[in-house]
Amino acid sequence: MIELRDVRKTYPGKHGTEFAAVDGVSLTVAEGTVLGVVGHSGAGKSTLLRLVNHLEVPTAGRVLVGGRDLTALDERGRRAVRRSIGMVFQHVNLFRSRTVLGNVAYPLRLAGTPRAEARRRALEVLRFVGLEDRARHWPEQLSGGQRQRVGVARALATSPKVLLCDEATSALDPQTTREVLELLRRVNTELGVTVVLITHEMDVVRFLCDQVAVMSEGRVVESGEVYEVFARPRHPVTKVFVRSALGDPPEGEALERLRGRHTGRLVTVPVARDVPAAQHLSRLLREHRVDFTIAHAGVGEVRDAALGSVTLELRGEEGDVDAFVAALDAVRTVRATEKVGADAR
Numbered sequence: 001m002i003e004l005r006d007v008r009k010t011y012p013g014k015h016g017t018e019f020a021a022v023d024g025v026s027l028t029v030a031e032g033t034v035l036g037v038v039g040h041s042g043a044g045k046s047t048l049l050r051l052v053n054h055l056e057v058p059t060a061g062r063v064l065v066g067g068r069d070l071t072a073l074d075e076r077g078r079r080a081v082r083r084s085i086g087m088v089f090q091h092v093n094l095f096r097s098r099t100v101l102g103n104v105a106y107p108l109r110l111a112g113t114p115r116a117e118a119r120r121r122a123l124e125v126l127r128f129v130g131l132e133d134r135a136r137h138w139p140e141q142l143s144g145g146q147r148q149r150v151g152v153a154r155a156l157a158t159s160p161k162v163l164l165c166d167e168a169t170s171a172l173d174p175q176t177t178r179e180v181l182e183l184l185r186r187v188n189t190e191l192g193v194t195v196v197l198i199t200h201e202m203d204v205v206r207f208l209c210d211q212v213a214v215m216s217e218g219r220v221v222e223s224g225e226v227y228e229v230f231a232r233p234r235h236p237v238t239k240v241f242v243r244s245a246l247g248d249p250p251e252g253e254a255l256e257r258l259r260g261r262h263t264g265r266l267v268t269v270p271v272a273r274d275v276p277a278a279q280h281l282s283r284l285l286r287e288h289r290v291d292f293t294i295a296h297a298g299v300g301e302v303r304d305a306a307l308g309s310v311t312l313e314l315r316g317e318e319g320d321v322d323a324f325v326a327a328l329d330a331v332r333t334v335r336a337t338e339k340v341g342a343d344a345r
């Protein structure tokens, strides 16, 4: 649905130099998927998003949406492609002088849709976002979350195939964020719209996205399926973001603190969909007559599977505990084995 080929966007920098806000990005977003773009402030995320609908003209490279090359089209052709792309912003900017219905119908009127048809469609999308009963209200009568949902309705009015979201939930409280994320999920699953969203919250990515691309200094430094990237982050920037969502298994000082509180042997067991240790845990504990208390747990849901680790304090006869640890070790992957070596004593 979206393809960026070696896209670059430069701005004039200091002393006649050029500054690349987006520096050679190639990216493919398959139809019907949700891509999250994460990165620190200034990494180039917004510029990248604006390149997709040609609000920014690339300095070099190609941008294709639905197979059509925006960089090669004339203005008329580009307008047609842009109509298939909706956009949602952090701050919704509704017209204060128009009702909710008028705001949602506006892009349709702009595209030449007759008034009655525009109204009908506007009501339809308002129903989809759960705000049909607010059609006659003024924007200032709405809560922040409702305004954002009107923003989504407005973006959907022209039946886009792609929805671009620039920090759509950053200004919202956790409960409202959740509602908007659930709405975006429905936009994707029920309407089949391809979604690209920018965020610096990994919680948004793990809830909503299929794919994630991590940006740093204008480049995509890591990308892939969300669970994979969370389970095995490679780039330092990715590691920082993943840690912010799932926390770290206790190491260093944190592990020492745990050891101060727990006199028994500690093992950290990874919990991941492709690591069998957690599934074997209860059987091995039973078989080796080892008991435990949970010393620490950092497990979260990524997409539909659990990911993280639990640290157990083991209790039992020393020989039994040794045999249990050896057996646990044997059912682990390489990654997990490292963890046992590092944390057990």
Ligand SMILES: Nc1ncnc2c1ncn2[C@@H]1O[C@H](COP(=O)(O)OP(=O)(O)OP(=O)(O)O)[C@@H](O)[C@H]1O
Binding pocket: 011, 012, 020, 021, 039, 040, 041, 042, 043, 044, 045, 046, 047, 048
């Ligand atoms: N129109 C412009 N002219 C000059 N520099 C720009 C322009 N737009 C963006 N930049 C610069 O390009 C870099 C990337 O900006 P961009 O807004 O894409 O980053 P971002 O990752 O979205 O950051 P944030 O999370 O803070 O929004 C920044 O250093 C920014 O100052």
